Amino acid sequence: MVDAPAGVERDYPLTRLTTIRTGGAAEFFARPGTVAQLERLLRWAADSGLEVGVDGSGSNLRVADAGVRGLVLKMDDELTAIEIDGLAGDRIACGGGARLPAVAAAAARAGLSGIEFGVSIPGTVGGAIRMNANAYGGALADVLDWVDVVSAEGTERRAPDELGFGYRRSNLTAGEIVARARFRLHPADEGAVKATLAELRDRRLRAQPTGIRTFGSTFKNPDDPRAEGRTAGQLLDAAGCRGLRVGGAAFSEKHANFVENVEAATTADVVALMVAGRERVRERFGIELEPEVRTLGPVELPAEWRHE
Numbered sequence: 232m233v234d235a236p237a238g239v240e241r242d243y244p245l246t247r248l249t250t251i252r253t254g255g256a257a258e259f260f261a262r263p264g265t266v267a268q269l270e271r272l273l274r275w276a277a278d279s280g281l282e283v284g285v286d287g288s289g290s291n292l293r294v295a296d297a298g299v300r301g302l303v304l305k306m307d308d309e310l311t312a313i314e315i316d317g318l319a320g321d322r323i324a325c326g327g328g329a330r331l332p333a334v335a336a337a338a339a340r341a342g343l344s345g346i347e348f349g350v351s352i353p354g355t356v357g358g359a360i361r362m363n364a365n366a367y368g369g370a371l372a373d374v375l376d377w378v379d380v381v382s383a384e385g386t387e388r389r390a391p392d393e394l395g396f397g398y399r400r401s402n403l404t405a406g407e408i409v410a411r412a413r414f415r416l417h418p419a420d421e422g423a424v425k426a427t428l429a430e431l432r433d434r435r436l437r438a439q440p441t442g443i444r445t446f447g448s449t450f451k452n453p454d455d456p457r458a459e460g461r462t463a464g465q466l467l468d469a470a471g472c473r474g475l476r477v478g479g480a481a482f483s484e485k486h487a488n489f490v491e492n493v494e495a496a497t498t499a500d501v502v503a504l505m506v507a508g509r510e511r512v513r514e515r516f517g518i519e520l521e522p523e524v525r526t527l528g529p530v531e532l533p534a535e536w537r538h539e
């Protein structure tokens with residue numbers, strides 16, 4: 232293997248870098264702070280035959296209990312920065328590791344509207360672009376100007392229509408990393424934008440459990456006529472999954488589509504619970520729920536989820 236660049240750590244525990252707090256360690260781990268550092272790390276991984284994974288805020292991640300072979304990256308320094316940009320002062324440029332709630336707050340302070348929905352999504356810009364995250368009718372694709380994607384081949388600027396956005400998906404592959412992105416917003420009254428942020432925060436507090444270890448929505452809302460417009464959470468609830476527990480993991484009492492790490496759960500517990508919930512929904516409604524959450528490392532998944 233080629234010598235590792237400075238800053239690469241071995242056997243780095245990832246549990247605390249996920250919001251559900253499960254999973255093992257990364258074989259190699261690094262926190263690139265600049266595009267140049269990121270490019271160097273990706274070239275090293277390619278030359279050494281290592282797979283690459285990224286942890287944003289880990290708010291939509293299941294990490295394998297046995298750990299992750301290869302290199303796991305977490306953006307740092309310049310790659311988490313947020314700055315008002317563009318001649319008209321109506322753009323916000325961010326590192327891929329900038330947190331969306333912080334981007335929404337910075338936009339509000341600058342009197343810019345368009346990304347208020349980001350206050351509800353506890354992930355990074357890169358994770359949100361990879362997942363095509365959205366909330367309360369706001370969608371990233373509508374406000375995205377461009378994205379700098381870094382891979383072992385170098386850096387490429389892509390427009391939103393080159394990112395293959397669909398429901399909770401993009402065409403970014405594992406070795407393609409969002410290093411920077413720019414949002415195109417519009418000027419608005421600062422007080423009004425801040426009031427919208429407060430209202431969205433309130434709506435979330437009423438609708439979802441807080442202070443628990445979870446990765447948010449576990450399954451996508453089904454596009455199936457038999458659901459009759461019901462969300463994945465409503466179907467899980469009707470199938471008796473609210474509070475259902477496997478090992479240390481349980482479907483939340485407050486929101487049936489949230490898996491909660493209630494007591495020293497493992498990723499295997501989380502997957503077994505998801506399988507049980509999905510089974511109940513299939514038996515009751517004939518609907519196959521599709522997982523929204525992603526994996527890092529060799530997580531044992533049912534065959535029909537392997538396309539993840």
Ligand SMILES: Cc1cc2nc3c(=O)[nH]c(=O)nc-3n(C[C@H](O)[C@H](O)[C@H](O)COP(=O)(O)OP(=O)(O)OC[C@H]3O[C@@H](n4cnc5c(N)ncnc54)[C@H](O)[C@@H]3O)c2cc1C
Binds near residue numbers: 357361408409526
């Ligand atoms: C309480 C709670 C509420 C939530 N509410 C919402 C919601 O309203 N709407 C919604 O859409 N989601 C929601 N989520 C899910 C999650 O926050 C989003 O999917 C978010 O976009 C994930 O971002 P992340 O940085 O945490 O990504 P991670 O979970 O760390 O990673 C997710 C995927 O993105 C990849 N990735 C991460 N960073 C990068 C990068 N820089 N470049 C390329 N790939 C990258 C990872 O490798 C992985 O495949 C919620 C989660 C929680 C815990």
